Amino acid sequence: MTTATPLLDQETRHKWQTLLDTLADISARHPDAVFASSLAAEDMVLTHAIFEARLPIEIFTLDTGRLHPETLAMVDRIAQRYGVALRVVHPDSRAVQEHVAQHGEFAFYDSIELRKACCGIRKVQPLRGVLAGHSAWLTGQHRDQSITRSELRESEYDHAFGLHKYNPLASWTDAQVWDVIRAHDIPYNPLHDQGYPSIGCDPCTRAVRPGEHPRAGRWWWEQASSKECGLHQGNIESKVIKNG
Incomplete structure (x- = not known):
């Protein structure tokens, strides 16, 4: 098992060791657990x-058909570094074509409903297909990513998909994510060095400006409280319950 390097401060070394222990425990409790990787920095820490x-947690990624080339290239970089080919999941091509034919190629700019419909076809439904029959899944979410994730728990039951959900980096x-990446020389998406702290589909992501929130570049035309795609519906629901 990997141990932390002296480059990490005491708190981050503790978090790294806790992460390794937590992942081993999840794997023991849920031998069929899967990890949905966005190929972003946080998810690369979990991947590493x-x-x-050498945990038997299957890692897969959702190729929406609109990812940046740099993001897609991470699949090959992971294979080269770790000798493991990630499972790449694609949306139903007929559903995508029908949606585009009915609403247009860039309908997601027109309304939150149409944007969420696009996310539903390209992300949520493919994820639902992968998770079917599994008892648990993992994500790389953490609380300071956005206001919709400020109440994020390390462990919860995902009622939307009907299985247990773990957010071990919650x-x-x-700073701790990047300290671990540098300490362990973990490969990461080069877009992070170009002003993209949070990376989604190409048409729905822009670089952030100085002083902006890290997720300001995601669906930048929407209010911060709506910036979830449906993969983590519970994040928005928890905010509605608390603030309602």
Whole structure:
């Protein structure tokens, strides 16, 4: 099992070791657990931990058909680094074509409803297909990513998909994520160095400006409280319950 390097401060070393222990425990409790990777920085930390510890947690990624080339290239970089080919899941091509034919190629700019419909076809439904029959899934979310994730728990039951959900990086900060990436020389998406702290589909993501929130570049034409695609519907629902 990988151990932390002296480049990490005491708190981050503790978080790294706790992450390894937590992942091993999840794997023992849920031998069929899967990890949905966005190929972003946080998810690369989880990927590195899973592969270095040789845990039987399947890692897959959703190719929406509109990802940046740099994001798609991460699949090959992971294979080269770890010797493991990620499972790449695609949306139903007929559903995509029908949606575009009916609403237009860039209908997601027109309304939140149409944007969520696009996300539903390209992300949510493919994810639902992968998760069917599994008892648990993992994500790389953490609380300081956005206001919709400020109440994020490390462990919860995902009522939307009907299985247990783990967010083992929930208490991590962006700084801790990047400290671990540098300490372990973990590969990461080069878009992060170009002003993209949060990366989604190409048409729905822009670089952030100085002083902006890290997720300001995601669906930048919407209010911050709506910036979820449906993969983590519970994040928005928890905010509605608390603030309603």
